[in-house]
Amino acid sequence: MLNRHIKSHSQYKKHMCTFCGKGFNDTFDLKRHTRTHTGVRPYKCEICSKAFTQRCSLEAHLRKIHGAALHFAYKQRRDKLYICEECGYATHSQEVLHLHLQDNHPSSTFLRKASKKMEMTLQKKQGEDQTENSTADEGSR
Known part of the structure; x- marks a missing residue:
């Protein structure tokens, strides 16, 4: 801030x-x-x-x-809303927004940005999954 x-x-x-x-x-x-x-x-x-x-x-x-x-606590997180800046379509899922952009606005600059964001999110999730799996493997030895 x-x-x-x-x-x-x-x-x-x-x-x-x-x-x-x-x-x-x-x-x-x-x-x-x-x-x-x-x-x-x-x-x-x-x-x-x-x-x-x-x-x-x-x-x-x-x-x-x-x-x-x-009544929201200070900095309380409300449900994230993903918004199509082309038409105003809104969803609570980043993946659904990405599909919406692909289907409805294939030449949109927002699609390119969303694709990069999705790629980073997937890489982050894969990294977290690998960390969890390696921790679980160590615990079973």
Whole structure:
């Protein structure tokens, strides 16, 4: 969090918006900004169907408009939502999003990024599996 804040003061903007050219130091900020151009609003209110670009905006809406009491512990992890930045499709599975991109947006830059991310995730899982297997093998000796 501190690194992100420090980066925000940098004059050098590494990530540029392809729609308007505005620069950002953080990929998250660029993704959030890009939704203002694409109209992608993946966070939908289940009560009134109003949609938002960010989860925190939905949560604020639920509290202020519907009086919902949301109790999350500090930095509590809510279910991760994987979002197609092309059309707004949302899923709780990285693999399902990857398949969606392959089927519906094969020339998307988001597909290339998702493919790299999937590859890294699979490598990490394989490494964890190998560590677990070697630990189990040592225990059975």
